Amino acid sequence: xxxxxxxxxxxxxxxxxxxxxxxxxxxxxxxxxxxxxxxxxxxxxxxxxxxxxxxxxxxxxxxxxxxxxxxxxxxxxxxxxxxxxxxxxxxxxxxxxxxxxxxxxxxxxxxxxxxxxxxxxxxxxxxxxxxxxxxxxxxxxxxxxxxxxxxxxxxxxxxxxxxxxxxxxxxxxxxxxxxxxxxxxxxxxxxxxxxxxxxxxxxxxxxxxxxxxxxxxxxxxxxxxxxxxxxxxxxxxxxxxxxxxxxxxxxxxxxxxxxxxxxxxxxxxxxxxxxxx
Amino acid sequence: xxxxxxxxxxxxxxxxxxxxxxxxxxxxxxxxxxxxxxxxxxxxxxxxxxxxxxxxxxxxxxxxxxxxxxxxxxxxxxxxxxxxxxxxxxxxxxxxxxxxxxxxxxxxxxxxxxxxxxxxxxxxxxxxxxxxxxxxxxxxxxxxxxxxxxxxxxxxxxxxxxxxxxxxxxxxxxxxxxxxxxxxxxxxxxxxxxxxxxxxxxxxxxxxxxxxxxxxxxxxxxxxxxxxxxxxxxxxxxxxxxxxxxxxxxxxxxxxxxxxxxxxxxxxxxxxxxxxxxxxxxxxxxxxxxxxxxxxxxxxxx
Numbered sequence: 296x297x298x299x300x301x302x303x304x305x306x307x308x309x310x311x312x313x314x315x316x317x318x319x320x321x322x323x324x325x326x327x328x329x330x331x332x333x334x335x336x337x338x339x340x341x342x343x344x345x346x347x348x349x350x351x352x353x354x355x356x357x358x359x360x361x362x363x364x365x366x367x368x369x370x371x372x373x374x375x376x377x378x379x380x381x382x383x384x385x386x387x388x389x390x391x392x393x394x395x396x397x398x399x400x401x402x403x404x405x406x407x408x409x410x411x412x413x414x415x416x417x418x419x420x421x422x423x424x425x426x427x428x429x430x431x432x433x434x435x436x437x438x439x440x441x442x443x444x445x446x447x448x449x450x451x452x453x454x455x456x457x458x459x460x461x462x463x464x465x466x467x468x469x470x471x472x473x474x475x476x477x478x479x480x481x482x483x484x485x486x487x488x489x490x491x492x493x494x495x496x497x498x499x500x501x502x503x504x505x506x507x508x509x510x511x512x513x514x515x516x517x518x519x520x521x522x523x524x525x526x527x528x529x530x531x532x533x534x535x536x537x538x539x540x541x542x543x544x545x546x547x548x549x550x551x552x553x554x555x556x557x558x559x560x561x562x563x564x565x566x567x568x569x570x571x572x
Numbered sequence: 573x574x575x576x577x578x579x580x581x582x583x584x585x586x587x588x589x590x591x592x593x594x595x596x597x598x599x600x601x602x603x604x605x606x607x608x609x610x611x612x613x614x615x616x617x618x619x620x621x622x623x624x625x626x627x628x629x630x631x632x633x634x635x636x637x638x639x640x641x642x643x644x645x646x647x648x649x650x651x652x653x654x655x656x657x658x659x660x661x662x663x664x665x666x667x668x669x670x671x672x673x674x675x676x677x678x679x680x681x682x683x684x685x686x687x688x689x690x691x692x693x694x695x696x697x698x699x700x701x702x703x704x705x706x707x708x709x710x711x712x713x714x715x716x717x718x719x720x721x722x723x724x725x726x727x728x729x730x731x732x733x734x735x736x737x738x739x740x741x742x743x744x745x746x747x748x749x750x751x752x753x754x755x756x757x758x759x760x761x762x763x764x765x766x767x768x769x770x771x772x773x774x775x776x777x778x779x780x781x782x783x784x785x786x787x788x789x790x791x792x793x794x795x796x797x798x799x800x801x802x803x804x805x806x807x808x809x810x811x812x813x814x815x816x817x818x819x820x821x822x823x824x825x826x827x828x829x830x831x832x833x834x835x836x837x838x839x840x841x842x843x844x845x846x847x848x849x850x851x852x853x854x855x856x857x858x859x860x861x862x863x864x865x866x867x868x869x870x871x872x873x874x
Binding site: 346347378421 | 618621625626647651654661679685688694698699700702703705759762874
């Protein structure tokens with residue numbers, strides 16, 4: 296993955312579908328401003344997978360002061376399973392609401408919400424301490440307000456300092472909720488339609504422009520974000536066709552290195568993505 | 573300034589009789605044993621993070637981590653489902669007889685992959701090392717066998733289920749992990765450094781005569797308990813761990829714990845391991861049984 300001695304600034308991003316999705320996210324928008332960019336995000340994964348992918352990334356790259364690591368934490372209700380035979384390595388159907396098979400039985404009998412809150416708090420704690428030992432810049436944030444949802448539960452009061460760390464940014468939805476960005480309705484493979492709940496490219500642009508650019512000393516390309524947004528609303532009607540539409544119409548893939556992990560075969564395109572949540 | 577010791581691990585750290593952790597504790601002002609029987613490496617890593625939120629570990633503290641094996645599925649439930657206790661539910665590796673009801677073939681087909689599970693162990697060790705480095709405390713790490721041997725360095729006499737039985741009958745090499753999963757060797761240099769101490773079980777296997785044997789009335793023959801005896805823990809502590817912690821001469825209190833354990837074990841009624849466990853783990857046990865050690869240790873954390 297380290298393939299160029301002349302690389303100066305590198306960016307490594309982590310997260311779920313708010314970081315890696317059918318269309319460009321905040322990660323790809325800010326990633327374009329770096330000499331080298333790896334997006335370790337993967338739709339559908341939970342916080343355990345995010346933490347382990349961070350560990351893999353640290354092991355696989357000699358992180359220096361020229362590097363920046365940004366983590367977007369997912370929701371707590373996900374059950375991560377590593378599957379090295381999949382090109383993307385981690386199973387993407389991790390949400391506990393996903394039904395079927397041993398997974399459903401296991402969750403029905405043994406899953407507990409408070410335990411999963413504890414796990415996420417431990418994962419954030421481990422990640423913060425790991426990052427604090429590295430010379431790079433780093434930031435992290437969540438989709439929703441963990442502090443409100445978790446630490447106000449008195450059981451977890453000892454963890455509250457995690458969220459007052461200066462590198463823990465405000466939750467994404469706190470910013471998105473101030474605006475009324477349009478949504479898009481897309482056809483699923485079974486013919487039904489879904490109003491997609493993920494931020495559209497212009498929403499990502501607004502968020503990264505206001506929240507990340509000032510602290511990173513970067514600017515993002517508004518015209519590129521507009522183009523990504525226009526492609527989505529003008530050409531995209533079904534999930535299964537989005538990848539090809541972007542491949543044809545936007546210079547996106549060339550600058551992003553999607554990384555599944557160390558184990559397994561490498562992949563160079565995004566054709567594995569057929570089950571995003 | 574008070575000295576504090578925090579220990580983490582599985583039944584090789586917290587057991588029905590005093591372990592190396594308890595023996596070492598007499599040399600510290602304060603001691604918390606976060607070990608728990610049956611735990612896997614994810615739980616151990618999470619409990620270290622949890623311990624720090626509760627205790628604010630500093631550079632004046634000592635942390636010893638004993639990793640277990642990569643074949644344990646750690647799960648936690650604060651309510652204790654299906655009549656279980658609350659907390660971490662792991663109960664040893666997934667192939668163990670006690671777990672066969674829980675982890676049947678359909679479950680294993682979906683969730684078990686040795687390569688992935690070994691990677692999980694490596695990730696949790698990496699995360700923990702960085703975590704402890706960030707705290708500045710004194711820390712050392714060990715394991716039951718050498719993790720790189722994937723359980724193949726456990727003496728058949730003591731354990732024969734902490735490993736995957738391979739169908740290819742391939743010759744097992746030293747550090748078999750790198751033979752089977754070469755893409756994971758990238759972790760080796762960043763994990764195994766000067767903070768690692770000889771694995772506990774390898775030391776115990778060098779002192780086979782000191783294992784404890786039991787024979788209840790219903791047992792046809794005596795059988796050997798596979799966990800290190802207090803004496804085997806003491807040998808490991810004094811030959812492996814204490815020298816790297818730069819501690820003073822061995823305290824008298826350590827030997828007195830061994831003496832009490834030996835005396836109890838020699839009682840005829842305690843040839844029955846269940847009776848012995850019931851006696852030792854009874855929270856109402858005479859607190860003076862070990863005059864320098866609070867016993868039994870309280871299980872810590874969520």
